Each structure stands twice: as C-alpha cells, then as structure tokens.
Amino acid sequence: MEPVTYNLIGAGLIVIGAGIGLGQIGGKAMEGIARQPEATGKIQTAMIIIAALLEGLAFGALFLGK
C-alpha cells in the first residue's frame, strides 16, 4: 500500500472526530438555547469559540498529516 492511502485514512479519522465534536457542541448549544432563549447571544459566542478551537485542532492535525 502506498503511504498516500494512510494519509487519507488519517484525514478521514480526523474528520470523523471533528464532526462528532462539532455535532456535540452544536447540539448542546441548541438544547441550551431551547431551555433559555434569552441567553442565546452568550451561548452562541461560547459555541463559536469552542467550535473554533476544535477546528484549529482538526486543521492542525490535517496540516501535519499532509
């Protein structure tokens, strides 16, 4: 097997992990907003920050594996 294939499998794993993480963040934020609609702004800000941190991690992994 060529090394390129391993890279692609690694990239797939990273994307699965990042997808689960983003789903968790987004889903919990939705729940939070549904429970407390008046806190929408604060929840969204926190959600975007955490999503950005996770995205940075995922991109870092993709970047190193390239």
Place this chain on the structure above:
Amino acid sequence: MKIFQQSFKFLAIVSVLFFTTVSYANEASDGNGQIDTKKEVEDYILHHIQDSHDFNLFSYTNDAGERKHFGFPLPVILWTSNGLTTFMSSEFHHNDDGHVIVEKNGLKFAKIHSKIYELDGTASTISFDKDHHATNAHKVLDFSITKSVVGVLLIGLLMFVWFSGLARQYKNKAIPTGFGRVLEPLVIYVRDEIARPNIGEKHYRKFTGYLMTVFFFIWILNLLGLTPFGFNVTGQLAVTACLAIFTLVIYTASGNKDYWMHMLWMPDAPWWIRPVLAVIELAGAFIIKPFSLLVRLFANISAGHIVVMSLIAIMFTLKESLGVVGATGLSFVLSFFITLIEVLVAFLQAYIFTMLSALFIGMAVAEHDHEHAHDEHGAEIPDAEDVRGDFI
C-alpha cells in the same frame, strides 16, 4: 541590440513552446498526445493557491497550439550578490519550470514553481537532480511586489482612505454619510461585541484599534479572494503567521503580574504540580495559541479556494460524461452555492481571529482586584453583586 532582444524573445517563445509540449508529453498525456484534463486542473489549482510574480487572469491554448496568457506582469525586486536587481516578471514569459533564463546585472535568473533562482557561475541552463531540485542554482532574497503584496498594499490603501474618511466625518456630524454608513455598524460591532466583553471595560480601548485593523484586514482580503482576480492572501502561511505573531507579541507584552504568576507558578496548586503546569501554560501561550490562530485561517481559506476551483473544474472534467450543458450547469449551481457559503466563511474567519485575539489579550490583562471572600472552609462566599447578577 534590438535584433538581439528580438531573437532572444523568439528563442524564449520557441523554448517555452517546446518545453511545454515536452512537459505535457512527459507528464500529462495518456499516450495519444492528449492533454490530461485532471492533471492540468490540479496544476492550475495548486498554482493558484501559491503566490505568484504576475497576474494571470486566464490562459488557453489556441488552435495553432500556442499558449496564450491574459494578465499583467508585476515588478521583480531581488537583492543579489551584485546588489539590487529589478525587472518585470513578463521577462520570464510565464515560464515556471526554470527554462527561461533572464540575464540582468551580470547574473542569470530562472523561475521554478514561483520561486526565483540565481544560476551559479557560468552555467547557462539549470540542471535538475532526480527529485527535480536545481543543482546549479540557489534561491535569492526576493522582495518582489508579488500578487499577495499587491493585495496587502491595496487593502492598506483602501482601509486608510475609508477609515480616515469615516473618522473625519465625525468632526462635523454625528451620523456618517456615504460608505461610512456601511463601516460604522461593523466598527461598533467589533468594539461592543468583541473587544469590550472579552477584554473588559477597563482596558478594551487600548486594544480596539488593533482588533479593528485585524478584523477588517482579514475580512476584506477574504472577500477579495472570492473575486476573479485570484488573490489568495489570507491563504498564505506567511501572512497568517505574521498576524498570529502580532497577536502573540501584543498579549505577551501586555500581560500583567497576575498573568505571569498564573503561567509560571500557579497559585492554589500543590507545589509539585506547579512546574508541570508552567510547562503546559508556556507551551499554550507561546506555541499552541499562535499556531492555532495561523493554521485555522490559512487552512480555512485555502480549503475554500480549492473547493470553489474544483467545483468550477467540474465543467472540464465531466464534459465527456455529462455533455457541455450538463457539466456547465452542475458546475455553476455547485460553485454558486459554495461561493455563498464562502462569503459567510470569510466573515466568520475574520470574526473568530479577532474574537480569539481579544480573548487572549483579555486573559493577559485580566485583573484580580475583585477577589472573593472565602469562608473558613475555603469555599467562596458570593458577594451581593454576583448574587444579584444571577437573578437578572
């Protein structure tokens, strides 16, 4: 002299034609002399992602087999062993594999993959080893006005004109007119939604200027990347690394005593865990934070450009199986919607970069003057203001 120039031009064109056909025959043909579209698309996209020494709006091969380019050249500025050397990038005749040699200032230059090399000694052509590295040439200090530099200068000029105009308008009236009305809500947004809540009421004013500059710089350059001029400035590692280093320097320089105390010798932690925490905190502050800032912006914008261009390339890659109309239609629909998403991403990335910069600065300048009282078991006693805050 003129004859020499003309014959040089002629030779250059012939050699370009010859070597492009040769390289196609070598790399991109399927044996029948046919051009491999996928390979060509891939090369084109990779070339677009890189910075380049000229604007190439589009190029095609006409019926006579000539390669035609539309665009305009940019100045090349080199610092060589013979001092400053300048010429226009059109002298390379769009050659990018080192076969066109430009002779200036007693030195010979060639361009390979958008990097300019200086030939050693008396060599007149570049020779390559088996990994396609040049063996008899070396890189020179390149201060050229490349495509990205043009983008940065353009944005600098635009931002100076727009924001100095906006600032001047406030002298006479409270409400700006013209384009200032577009900028004012964004300026207020960055100040009130990003700087103030993350840095705190006491210090936010000092850093709002930087945050605003970074926000508009990234946002406008991201949007510029979606135009057909082919800018990819925020998708260059050098640019994002520079922005991340600015943020790093600012939050490191403005860190107060509490910040360094919490980083190097964490209070309220067992003594044996403090060095471990210090190592983690130092790595976080000096490596992970700037690295995540620079990679996020670079990867998002580069990935966006690759996706948009790949979807446009569907037009060519699926021409056989879907027909011209089908392939063009599919490509148009997909690239239209992904471009709309990219407009959102352009704003989101600028927002996230500014937001995280503000957050990091806020961590560095946070003051602990609001120490909570502790009861005899060490648990916090909430003060009246916090209790009231919970109910409002």
